[in-house]
Amino acid sequence: MEQPPGFLDSKYPSHVCWLKKALYGLKQAPRAWFQRLSVFLVQHGFQCSRADPFLFIYKHASCVLYLLVYVDDIILTGNNSSKISDFITRLHKEFSIKDLGKLSYFLGLEISYTEYDLFLSQTKYAHDILVRAQLLDSKPIATPFPTAASFTTDGHPYDDPTYYHSLVGALQYLTITRPNISYVVNQVSQFLHTPTIDHFQDVKRIIRYIKGTMHYGLTFYHSPKPSLLGYSDVDWACCIETRRSTYGYSIFLGGNLVSWSAKKQPTVARSSCESEYRALENTATEIVWITHLLRELYILPPDRPTIMCDNKSALILSQSPVSHKRSKHIDIDYHFVRELVSSGKLYTKFVPTHLQLSDIFTKSLPRPLFESFRTKLHVGVPPIRLRGY
Structure with missing residues (x-):
């Protein structure tokens, strides 16, 4: 710890500043903010989850509220709309926050609703990956990796490892709503230290597959x-x-x-x-x-x-x-x-092996089996429901 430039005290050169309030840019800021928010939530009846330290749960009689924190982004939901509105008002009085209404976009995730379904996708994020890889005009491909091919360390080194790291890291985040590419992304992630030209071609093939399935995402159905x-x-x-x-x-x-x-x-x-x-x-x-x-x-x-x-x-x-x-x-x-x-x-x-859905996470599959398992994982286009008048 040192005195910041411009605020040096000649009488006490070995002293440091005493932090009274954490501001953006300081290493202590995220921890101080989370501690401040946690104390407020506990005072209002919330309990911190043991399974997830960023999840807070409120339970009183039949009323249940869930509050999820990611730095300064907060998701609040529950089964009592009046209680939710009341607590949002309390949050407004304590912190300077903005209520964005019904959840539609969160950390790159796009959320859309129908009467019975919830659809999560990363269409904009996938588009950004294509732009970054300069493959927006590329020809789409049906599967992310050929069946008979394998991953090895043989080949000529790729001349821009940083660019390779950037694309693979972006693909890793895309697997949040695209589990069908988890296997191939895991494979190309194993060569981040010394990628070869062949590995970069594998990454480009994955991105070409994303080009043809850009609007795909995860669908969640109501289950009684x-x-x-x-x-x-x-x-x-x-x-x-x-x-x-x-x-x-x-x-x-x-x-x-x-x-x-x-x-x-x-x-x-x-x-x-x-x-x-x-x-x-x-x-x-x-x-x-x-x-x-x-x-x-x-x-x-x-x-x-x-x-x-x-x-x-x-x-x-x-x-x-x-x-x-x-x-x-x-x-x-x-x-x-x-x-x-x-x-x-x-x-x-x-x-049986032909019904083993996790087979898609362990190897490259033929196109018919790959598409069958992809459908069973509920990965596809947004659900469309027509209502007559």
């Missing part, structure tokens, strides 16, 4: 009886150079996709059963976090969650308390899923 259903899948030893597996999961709440992931496993698996079992554990961990969040939101489904897996050996390993010789080397923390199953908090079930 929501339940948690997860899909877990692995492409065993798919990496040619490291022989590590890529796993993916997708979790649905009431038929709506709420969480997904495509990642490379940190260690090499000796068998497909082992890699599938590790993927089950990762999926179970995410489901446990979601159940904690839903419990705090007072909307936890009464039925126990279910994970669908297409590997029978991994299912038997998750359901059987017997330690087999081939599974002794598996770390203890991966048996977490077995404890959940034995305690009745989780149910694992077999699903």
Whole structure:
């Protein structure tokens, strides 16, 4: 800590300024603002969520309010419109804020509504990516990556790694509403340190796919009886150079996709059963976090969650308390899923490979299967409902 230029005290050169009020531009500003807002919310009956520290929940009788904070952007919703209006008035008296009305645009996400549906998209953000990549006039392509191709470190280095980082980072944020490109974006993200010309061509192919699906997004439908259903899948030893597996999961709440992931496993698996079992554990961990969040939101489904897996050996390993010789080397923390199953908090079930929705997060698929899974993930154009008069 040093005295700022122009405010040096010759008598006390080793002294520093005492911060009385945090302003924009200071490192302490975000933390000070969040602390100030948190104290205000707690004083008005809100409780900070344990599952998400930026989520605050108000519960009184049948009234429930949810308030989500991202720096100085706030989303407020609930089941009591008069209580919401009253609390917005209190916020106005305490802070200098602007009420933008019904949520329509938030951090690059575009929200549109129909009578029964909610549609999230990033059309403007996708357009900006195309402009940045100078591919706005490029020819669209049906799939983000060819089926038979693979990702390797071979090839000539790309001469502008910073530009490559910029495009890949933008694509990572686009996966918020475009889970169907999560796998290929994860793959090109693994070569940020030393990208090659081939990797840059892969990124351009992804952007060309986005060109033809620019208006696509996630649709959420109303479900009267929501339940948690997860899909877990692995492409065993798919990496040619490291022989590590890529796993993916997708979790649905009431038929709506709420969480997904495509990642490379940190260690090499000796068998497909082992890699599938590790993927089950990762999926179970995410489901446990979601159940904690839903419990705090007072909307936890009464039925126990279910994970669908297409590997029978991994299912038997998750359901059987017997330690087999081939599974002794598996770390203890991966048996977490077995404890959940034995305690009745989780149910694992077999699903055929052609119905395994998480297959789209582990490998490049043929166009018919890719489009089929994309539809089942509720990724597509905005829903249109016609009403007669």
